[in-house]
Amino acid sequence: MKILIIGNEDRYRKYMPDLEIIRQITMVFCPRGASDEELLAAARDADAISIDPIARLSGNVIRQMPKLKIIQSEGVGFNGIDCQTAKEKGIFVCNCKGANAGAVAEQAILLMLALLRSIITGDRLEREGRQMEVKERLMYEGIAELGDCKIGLIGFGDIAKAAAKRLLPFECEILYYDKNRAPQELEEEYHVSYMELDKMISTCDIISLHCPVTPETVGMVNAEFLSNMKTTAYLINTARGDIVDNQALYDAIVMGKIRGAGLDTVYPEPTTKDNILLNLPEECKERIIFSPHIGGITTSFFRRAHLFNWSNVETALNGKRPQHIVNGL
Numbered sequence: 510m511k512i513l514i515i516g517n518e519d520r521y522r523k524y525m526p527d528l529e530i531i532r533q534i535t536m537v538f539c540p541r542g543a544s545d546e547e548l549l550a551a552a553r554d555a556d557a558i559s560i561d562p563i564a565r566l567s568g569n570v571i572r573q574m575p576k577l578k579i580i581q582s583e584g585v586g587f588n589g590i591d592c593q594t595a596k597e598k599g600i601f602v603c604n605c606k607g608a609n610a611g612a613v614a615e616q617a618i619l620l621m622l623a624l625l626r627s628i629i630t631g632d633r634l635e636r637e638g639r640q641m642e643v644k645e646r647l648m649y650e651g652i653a654e655l656g657d658c659k660i661g662l663i664g665f666g667d668i669a670k671a672a673a674k675r676l677l678p679f680e681c682e683i684l685y686y687d688k689n690r691a692p693q694e695l696e697e698e699y700h701v702s703y704m705e706l707d708k709m710i711s712t713c714d715i716i717s718l719h720c721p722v723t724p725e726t727v728g729m730v731n732a733e734f735l736s737n738m739k740t741t742a743y744l745i746n747t748a749r750g751d752i753v754d755n756q757a758l759y760d761a762i763v764m765g766k767i768r769g770a771g772l773d774t775v776y777p778e779p780t781t782k783d784n785i786l787l788n789l790p791e792e793c794k795e796r797i798i799f800s801p802h803i804g805g806i807t808t809s810f811f812r813r814a815h816l817f818n819w820s821n822v823e824t825a826l827n828g829k830r831p832q833h834i835v836n837g838l
């Protein structure tokens with residue numbers, strides 16, 4: 510049997526669990542940006558694919574792999590995979606649901622705190638020996654505590670729940686919007702209140718995105734969305750860059766429609782120097798702070814995810830139904 514692994518080989522090998530299936534299967538590696546032709550030349554006869562959650566896998570490739578039974582995302586996202594073609598061919602697409610929820614929640618909270626305290630600017634000015642300017646700037650703008658903030662979570666799945674759990678001790682008010690309202694017991698368990706999207710956008714001090722990219726959410730954070738936010742509010746995106754309209758966010762920052770943004774995910778990936786969000790005017794460039802899509806990739810996540818992924822692949826290759834199927838099969 511053969512598995513095609515699309516992603517970073519060194520990282521993959523580093524977290525390889527000690528399982529019998531690994532000794533029985535041939536592994537073929539291709540990098541994230543490999544073309545359809547390269548993937549097919551390497552592993553047209555593969556039985557399984559394990560794929561980095563931000564890599565792409567086209568229907569063209571899926572259709573030409575006659576033995577393929579399972580496509581396993583190495584993370585939560587699967588938006589780069591043609592799930593519909595996989596479904597038509599009876600191939601499972603699975604993710605490792607929840608495996609990096611705590612990690613991404615921590616990253617979102619880190620970005621919130623870093624923005625509230627202007628940590629990037631503070632670090633720069635301190636290193637330049639301009640301590641007074643840091644204090645003056647922060648005194649002028651005011652430093653909010655998380656506990657003073659109303660935080661709006663868009664999407665109330667695993668990551669948003671992990672964020673709500675971690676935000677509770679900060680004593681902030683936590684609101685959420687999801688296309689399906691959660692049962693009352695869950696709202697009580699996580700101390701969150703449901704709010705319609707439009708109201709939440711104009712009410713919250715921090716809006717944090719935790720929904721997937723779908724036709725409904727692509728470009729959801731557009732000029733209208735941003736101009737309805739408070740001028741003192743922050744946007745956090747640890748979900749996917751495609752949910753935010755880059756030009757609209759650029760304009761909102763420059764025109765002072767929102768105070769800032771913390772982005773772990775930026776469209777397109779990988780980020781290039783000419784991305785408009787990296788080219789804000791000097792006076793407001795630190796109003797956006799970035800992390801390079803590292804929210805989910807902690808050591809514990811890799812250990813957990815790889816263990817789960819391999820056993821899920823083994824289940825499918827043994828003709829059984831794997832867990833966390835995301836393409837409706």
Ligand SMILES: NC(=O)C1=CN([C@@H]2O[C@H](COP(=O)(O)OP(=O)(O)OC[C@H]3O[C@@H](n4cnc5c(N)ncnc54)[C@H](OP(=O)(O)O)[C@@H]3O)[C@@H](O)[C@H]2O)C=CC1
Nearest residue numbers: 585586664665666667668687688719720721747748804805
């Ligand atoms: N920065 C990083 O490293 C990482 C980023 N991610 C990103 O975060 C996203 C969320 O992850 P996770 O919480 O684990 O996923 P979940 O599937 O657990 O949660 C997503 C939630 O969003 C809801 N949702 C779907 N569409 C909409 C919509 N239009 N408006 C509001 N809510 C919506 C879903 O509802 P329903 O279930 O009914 O569809 C679900 O409740 C992932 O899709 C991925 O893109 C994930 C991991 C790591």
Ligand SMILES: O=C(O)C(=O)CO
Nearest residue numbers: 562584585586805806
């Ligand atoms: O799990 C995911 O979807 C990720 O983005 C991790 O990098």
